[in-house]
Amino acid sequence: MLRILRAAYALSLAAACLAGAVSPSLADEFPSKPIRWIVPFSPGGATDIVARVVGQKMQEAWGQPVVVENKPGAGGTLATDLIARAAPDGYTIGGISLNYTMYPFLYPSFPFNILKDFSPITLVARIPSILVVTPAMPVNSVDDLIRAAKASPGKIGFASGGGVGTGGHVAGELFKKMTGVDMTHIPYKGGGPATADLIGGHVQISFATTTSIVEAIRANKVRPIAVTSATRFALFPDLPTISESGVPGFVTEEMQGIVAPAGVPPAIIDKLNREIVRILNLPEVRDRLVNLGATPVAGTPAEFADYLRTESAKWAEVFKDSGITAE
Structure with missing residues (x-):
C-alpha cells in the first residue's frame, strides 16, 4: 500500500505545484466553492468531532x-x-492527529x-487520554491494572x-515498557468503534482520547x-495522572x-488560519x-510548524527505544 501511495504521490506532485499559483484576487475571493475536510478516522473520534x-x-x-469526509484505514495513511x-x-x-x-x-518507507x-x-487542540476499563473488569486503579496484567500475561487487550x-x-x-507488563494491542479504525467494543466488554482497556470517551464516562458505561x-484533567479533577499513580514520568x-x-x-493559508x-x-x-x-489551542501556521518539528523529534526517540513498526 505504501509503495503505491509513494508512486501516485510522485506522479501528482508536479501537477499539484503547477496548480498552486493563485493570484491575490483569487485569494480575496476564496472560498468560492465547497471546502473538503478529510478526516482519517471513523465518525465519533476526536479528529471527526473537531x-x-x-x-x-x-x-x-x-x-x-x-x-467532512471520513476516510479511515491503514492508520490514517489513506x-x-x-x-x-x-x-x-x-x-x-485535513485534520491530523499526533500519529x-x-x-x-x-x-x-512512508512516502x-x-x-x-x-x-x-493551525494547531487546534491538545487532548489528554484517559485510561479506561470495561465495567465488568475488577480494576479501579493503575496498581490494580498492573497486578492483573502481570497475573495474566498477554490476556488483557x-x-x-x-x-x-x-x-x-x-x-x-509506553505503559507496557514502563511497567513491565504484557498486554495485547487490539487496533480499531476509529475512536467510536473502539469505545463501542470497550462498553460491550469485547476489549478490556483503552487509552482513549478525552474527546471520544467523556460521554461514555459520564454515562457510567466505562470506568476511568x-x-x-x-497534570490532572479539569473535567475530572479527582482522577489521578498515571505518573502520580506509580508510573512516574508517564506523559502522552x-x-x-x-x-x-x-x-x-x-494568502489562502493565512485566510484559512484567521477564520479557524x-x-x-x-x-x-x-x-x-x-x-x-x-484544550483549544489556536495559533499561527509558523507556530504549528514549530510544534510539528518538536513532536517529530520527540517521537523519533520513543520509536527507536520501543521498536514499534508496521513493516
Missing part, C-alpha cells in the same frame, strides 16, 4: 459548504494520500513528510482508535482509572491540527471543545 464543530462554523461564516495529492488551492484540508508525527518511524508535504494551518502506531497504541506500548497528561497527549497540501499560496482561529476563540466553540475533553 472537524464537524469547526467546519459548521466555517460554513456559516463563508456561505460555502464544508464537507487520508494522508488524499490530502497530499489534492490540488494546492485551499479547497482540500502524523509518528508515521515516518512507524513506516520506514510523506509532515514537515515538507503539507502546509500547516487494549484498544486503540486508529490502528498500529496511533496515539492509543503508543500510549499502551487515570489520565495520561502531566493527543493533538488535533489542520493542514492543507504543500504549495497552497500563503476566530472560530476556536468563540466562547461557545471553546466551551464545546472543553466539554468534549479538548
